[in-house]
Amino acid sequence: MVASATVRVMSPEEIAARAAGETPFLHGPVRATFFAEREMRLRQLSRGHAMGDFLSFMADLARAQQAQLKVLTGVTLPDGRAIDEAARRGLPPLPAADWPRDAAWHGVLRAMVADLQATAPEGAQGALLRLAEADEVFVERQADALLTGVMAGLDLATAPIVAGALQVYWTHMVLAVQQHHQGQGQPFGRVDDETSCPCCGSRPTASITRSAGESLGQRYLHCSLCGMQWHMVRIKCPHCLSTKSLAYHSLDAAEHREDQEASASRAALATVQAETCDDCGHYLKMVHTDRDPFVDPVADDLASLTLDLLVSETGKQRGGVNLMLLFGEPDPPGPDPLPGGG
Ligand SMILES: [Zn+2]
Ligand SMILES: [Zn+2]
Secondary structure (H helix, E strand, O other): OOOOOOOOOOOHHHHHHHHOOOOOOEEOOOOOOHHHHHHHHHHHHHOOOOOHHHHHHHHHHHHHHHHHHHHOOOOOOOOHHHHHHHHHOOOOOOOOOOOOOOOHHHHHHHHHHHHHHOOOOHHHHHHHHHHHHOOHHHHHHHHHHHHHOOOOOOOOOOHHHHHHHHHHHHHHHHHHHHHHOOOOOOOOOOOOOOOOOOOOOOOEEEEEEEEEOOEEEEEEEEEOOOOOEEEOOOOOOOOOOOOOOEEEEOHHHHHHOOOHHHHHHHHOOOOEEEEEEOOOOEEEEEEEOOOOOOOOHHHHHHOOHHHHHHHHOOOOEEOOOOOOOOOOOOOOOOOOOOOOOO
């Protein structure tokens, strides 16, 4: 008998944790399907959507990412000692901001650009041509800006494609490190800062709830760079860890303008919610697999931009990072004070 295609592949750690009745701390990406599932979700969400063209292009980008993730091999990885040392210091072993990048990621970017040039709409061709002709100094500078969160000097038109290549590179490294360290303990552990990715130290895009077997509705934060998901209890704010003042908002509730009680019960059923915290003033979106099994934190975040607009009206700041759609442009030079600043 062959295994049914609907059976999810579990890592040895997940199987062990499941057997012990524990919630696994990590859910890793699966090489064969990681970006392909995102592509499928983006195509589904793009139909009839106001941002349909953008979401379709993002689906093409995910398709190009999957093609590269499948074939990428042989980049420089941290050795066992470096991984142990990072674990001892409570730091991620593949830190986004400091990791010396292997030039192999330039090849990933070039292949993705060539792939996209064949199918991309007219509007995206200019950015693709710029990247096709860019030298390594330019793309390394763009990578530095993306990975350190500095918006100054970032070329916003090419950023999603450069970020897409960096995601492939980091996802590959996470998978390769895990593979090389099988049987030698867990290469990725808990880091001191539980609000950032235990593998690469990046911020989450959104959180995802998983209901599988014993772990009913467990919440995981989805890394914006390497795609790793790490567990965090639902009573904590994923930005400041406060347990005091979390609330949930959804578009569905907002669109119906009902009385508060009905609106709260609708919000409780929405596939995508915004979790807001009054203590730190931030919010992070949460997507629910039990309400829609095909949710993808990155795709559903892109398709729910209206929810960001709604929540930002209440003065809350976005805590999630989506490398495909960056928020907050550099402060404009000039005498005009920023609204709400000071
Ligand atoms: Zn990560
Ligand atoms: Zn908070």
